[in-house]
Amino acid sequence: xxxxxxxxxxxxxxxxxxxxxxxxxxxxxxxxxxxxxxxxxxxxxxxxxxxxxxxxxxxxxxxxxxxxxxxxxxxxxxxxxxxxxxxxxxxxxxxxxxxxxxxxxxxxxxxxxxxxxxxxxxxxxxxxxxxxxxxxxxxxxxxxxxxxxxxxxxxxxxxxxxxxxxxxxxxxxxxxxxxxxxxxxxxxx
Amino acid sequence: xxxxxxxxxxxxxxxxxxxxxxxxxxxxxxxxxxxxxxxxxxxxxxxxxxxxxxxxxxxxxxxxxxxxxxxxxxxxxxxxxxxxxxxxxxxxxxxxxxxxxxxxxxxxxxxxxxxxxxxxxxxxxxxxxxxxxxxxxxxxxxxxxxxxxxxxxxxxxxxxxxxxxxxxxxxxxxxxxxxxxxxxxxxxxxxx
Numbered sequence: 001x002x003x004x005x006x007x008x009x010x011x012x013x014x015x016x017x018x019x020x021x022x023x024x025x026x027x028x029x030x031x032x033x034x035x036x037x038x039x040x041x042x043x044x045x046x047x048x049x050x051x052x053x054x055x056x057x058x059x060x061x062x063x064x065x066x067x068x069x070x071x072x073x074x075x076x077x078x079x080x081x082x083x084x085x086x087x088x089x090x091x092x093x094x095x096x097x098x099x100x101x102x103x104x105x106x107x108x109x110x111x112x113x114x115x116x117x118x119x120x121x122x123x124x125x126x127x128x129x130x131x132x133x134x135x136x137x138x139x140x141x142x143x144x145x146x147x148x149x150x151x152x153x154x155x156x157x158x159x160x161x162x163x164x165x166x167x168x169x170x171x172x173x174x175x176x177x178x179x180x181x182x183x184x185x186x187x188x189x
Numbered sequence: 190x191x192x193x194x195x196x197x198x199x200x201x202x203x204x205x206x207x208x209x210x211x212x213x214x215x216x217x218x219x220x221x222x223x224x225x226x227x228x229x230x231x232x233x234x235x236x237x238x239x240x241x242x243x244x245x246x247x248x249x250x251x252x253x254x255x256x257x258x259x260x261x262x263x264x265x266x267x268x269x270x271x272x273x274x275x276x277x278x279x280x281x282x283x284x285x286x287x288x289x290x291x292x293x294x295x296x297x298x299x300x301x302x303x304x305x306x307x308x309x310x311x312x313x314x315x316x317x318x319x320x321x322x323x324x325x326x327x328x329x330x331x332x333x334x335x336x337x338x339x340x341x342x343x344x345x346x347x348x349x350x351x352x353x354x355x356x357x358x359x360x361x362x363x364x365x366x367x368x369x370x371x372x373x374x375x376x377x378x379x380x381x
């Protein structure tokens with residue numbers, strides 16, 4: 001009995017090198033292409049639409065509107081964030097009497113943050129002026145930015161209108177609305 | 190799960206070649222753990238990667254120094270949407286008439302057929318009258334309307350291939366007109 005068992009367990013030897021090669025190739029590919037989703041500024045449930053145009057993957061400026069009308073602005077590239085901070089925010093913080101170390105600290109936070117709070121419905125005028133200044137600053141930092149609105153389905157049109165008006169005022173009449181894909185309706189006619 | 194890539198053999202080959210080829214034995218490394226880790230990472234990245242970019246809808250507003258386009262009033266279909274998904278339509282300066290924007294019979298509200306029919310019949314009427322497809326649609330959203338309304342209406346117009354539409358401000362006058370028709374009794378024939 002023992003003999004039989006041993007004979008069976010010689011096993012098969014297989015050269016696993018090619019498989020491992022492929023595995024590593026795939027691993028490298030996925031590691032390099034993965035982009036981790038940044039933490040959300042505010043939960044947004046996207047409206048669904050049939051539009052299939054994709055969001056460009058760089059040079060975008062996203063204005064996020066939460067369900068309650070809280071508005072955030074963010075740009076995707078860190079160098080752009082740096083420039084916005086150094087050109088504008090650092091000065092403002094300095095004027096407000098903040099020390100150099102503190103400014104440095106908030107610069108680091110700013111660089112890593114997906115976006116920053118601009119204002120909300122409690123003070124529409126301040127929201128409007130803030131938004132306009134920040135959009136202008138962002139455009140100064142990176143002229144190729146493409147404006148994008150990412151708003152919650154239940155957000156009031158008031159905010160969207162304000163943002164659209166601001167885009168228009170700052171000479172960016174073309175922008176994108178982020179939607180989630182919906183199948184084309186069944187009866188097309 | 191035991192057994193390296195070339196581990197089982199190493200023992201015997203080393204024994205055999207011990208005397209003759211001392212220099213060229215080389216060494217075998219059990220690569221199992223490394224391959225295990227590699228596969229683990231591979232699985233992880235494969236499962237977490239999303240290639241899908243968010244979809245977007247492009248909107249072109251007229252730029253601020255664009256000249257006005259003149260359109261005959263009788264060719265303008267105005268659609269107003271106010272709080273609570275209430276929608277009204279009118280041609281030129283007619284009295285706004287309410288219509289159901291959403292069909293709520295499904296699990297999710299979708300754009301109603303009434304809206305599609307409305308667009309089709311009105312554009313057909315204008316086409317019959319003018320001989321050309323010249324209907325222009327003006328969309329007016331109250332500030333208490335929802336973002337959803339905007340996206341849904343724009344999407345529907347895109348699907349039905351209406352190119353001539355624009356988004357306009359919802360003014361005081363619009364609010365008044367809507368208040369008149371949404372009041373209890375039907376209002377008298379409209380004035381401009």
